[in-house]
Amino acid sequence: MAALTPGAPLTVGFDLDMTLLDTRPGIKATYDAIAAETGVWIDSALIVTRLGPPLEAELVNWFPEERVDEVADRYRELYVHIAVPACVPLPGAREAVAAVRGHGGRVVVVTGKHGPNARLHLDHVGIAVDALIGSVWAQQKGDALRGEGASVYVGDHLGDITGARAADALAVAVATGPYGVRALREAGADAVLPDLTAFPDWLAGHLASAPSPVG
Structure with missing residues (x-):
């Protein structure tokens, strides 16, 4: 298990969809609008059970490859409204972010969602973060987390565990997305929480157990 480097500033990364925010109703409605516009049947109820990967990775299940970019652009336009x-x-969610700040830490959001739309989400609910990196997934999340100096990454998907591992950060999983506690543990999460209400106590315990600076 990774540990906080003595003397290093605390930076905690969070995923967005189904980690900080419940975006399922709006995502379902946006896919329904795309289906109505294009005449293509889309199982939006199925889609919202497997959120995590980037939009284009989902659209290829419903549209030919040559139409994916066009439909993705339209989806993102509709998504805003x-x-x-x-x-x-x-x-x-709010308490988890406040807990990081209460320990003098930075909060970053690293998500597969289109960055500008992720920002609109955070602004809408009034959650302030120190950095936001969008349109990254799995291993790519590791690059973003490493660039921000994150020692902890919190997410709900197996791809989030991959991202944390790639950044040599602690993978803290919450069972609020498509995977339950057992699946997240078996995927190698360092800690598995039922939801973010348990995160402040986990963080306090983690920081209390971190090695003290020497010298």
């Missing part, structure tokens, strides 16, 4: 206003913070 349909999905952003419908999002709500998940239980404990």
Whole structure:
């Protein structure tokens, strides 16, 4: 298990969808709008059970490859007006961010979502972060986390565990997305929490157990 480097500033990364925010109703409605415009049947109820990978990775299940970029652009246009206003913070999200700040830390969001739309989400719910990196997934999240100096990454997806591992950060998983506690543990998460309401106590314990600076 990775540990906080003595003397290093605390930086904690969070995923967005189904980690900090419940975006499912708005995402479902946006896919329904795309289906209505294009005449292509899309199982939006299925899609919202497997959020995590970037938009294009989902669209290839419903559209030929040559149409994916066009549909993705339209989806993102509609998303601003349909999905952003419908999002709500998940239980404990605000408290988790406040806990990091209470320990003098930085909060970064690293997400597969289109960055400008992720920013609109955070602005809508009033959650302030120190940095936001969008449109990254799995291993790419590791590069973003490493660039921000994150020692902890909190997410709900197996791809988030991959990203934390790539950054040599602690992988803290929350069972608020498509995977349950057992699956997250088996995937190698360093800690698995039922939801973010448990994060402040976990963080306090983690920091209390970190080695003290020498000298």
